[in-house]
Amino acid sequence: MTTSHDELQKVFDEADCICTEQEVQQAIERMASAITDQLKGRDPLLFCVMNGGLILMGQLLPKLKFPLQAEYLHATRYRQETTGGILEWKLRPEADMRGRTVLIVDDILDEGTTLNAIADYCKAQGAAEVQTAVLVDKQHDRKCRPDLKADFTGLDVEDRFLFGYGMDYKGYWRNAPGIYAVKGL
Numbered sequence: 001m002t003t004s005h006d007e008l009q010k011v012f013d014e015a016d017c018i019c020t021e022q023e024v025q026q027a028i029e030r031m032a033s034a035i036t037d038q039l040k041g042r043d044p045l046l047f048c049v050m051n052g053g054l055i056l057m058g059q060l061l062p063k064l065k066f067p068l069q070a071e072y073l074h075a076t077r078y079r080q081e082t083t084g085g086i087l088e089w090k091l092r093p094e095a096d097m098r099g100r101t102v103l104i105v106d107d108i109l110d111e112g113t114t115l116n117a118i119a120d121y122c123k124a125q126g127a128a129e130v131q132t133a134v135l136v137d138k139q140h141d142r143k144c145r146p147d148l149k150a151d152f153t154g155l156d157v158e159d160r161f162l163f164g165y166g167m168d169y170k171g172y173w174r175n176a177p178g179i180y181a182v183k184g185l
């Protein structure tokens with residue numbers, strides 16, 4: 001079913017801004033600095049998890065001022081829903097990751113199933129080390145492993161359905177300039 005323009009505008013107008021654009025920009029600066037400290041000189045291979053990781057990846061890359069390679073992969077488990085299902089690979093990474101330090105870049109760590117599965121895949125493909133970077137980590141006790149954390153996290157966020165900075169609402173509003181929580185969700 002399609003969602004009308006008016007309905008989509010209403011979702012944005014009624015949403016709560018959880019993190020302003022300025023807060024997100026500061027978080028991305030901090031992430032870039034931490035990633036540089038850890039991965040500079042290690043010839044890392046970065047994978048953007050499409051679609052949601054697109055904006056974080058695009059904003060991080062020019063702040064990482066050392067040699068690295070950047071590629072993408074595409075895995076999804078929410079499609080256009082607000083609850084997750086089984087992870088579906090749309091495009092597996094093609095790069096040879098044997099012996100490499102891999103950094104997976106995504107918008108959100110929610111239950112963690114997506115990042116866990118991607119990290120396991122990269123390890124099975126021979127990556128020497130797999131690290132993860134997410135813009136937001138949703139705070140709740142439903143992680144697929146109780147202690148699951150990304151290696152680099154921008155912001156901790158509340159347990160609501162979010163959109164903006166890569167995260168979508170029914171396929172829309174990845175472009176929202178901040179992090180927003182849908183009214184009632």
Ligand SMILES: O=P(O)(O)OC[C@H]1O[C@H](OP(=O)(O)OP(=O)(O)O)[C@H](O)[C@@H]1O
Pocket residue numbers: 049050051052053075076077078079084106107108109110111112113114115167168
């Ligand atoms: O931690 P989890 O509970 O597994 O959820 C996190 C994943 O959910 C979103 O992807 P989605 O499946 O919505 O695809 P998208 O990137 O195209 O939005 C998001 O981009 C993460 O990859």
Ligand SMILES: Nc1nc2[nH]cnc2c(=O)[nH]1
Pocket residue numbers: 078108110111160161162163167168169
């Ligand atoms: N857009 C969006 N995608 C998600 N994937 C997992 N949690 C979320 C969320 O809160 N918002």
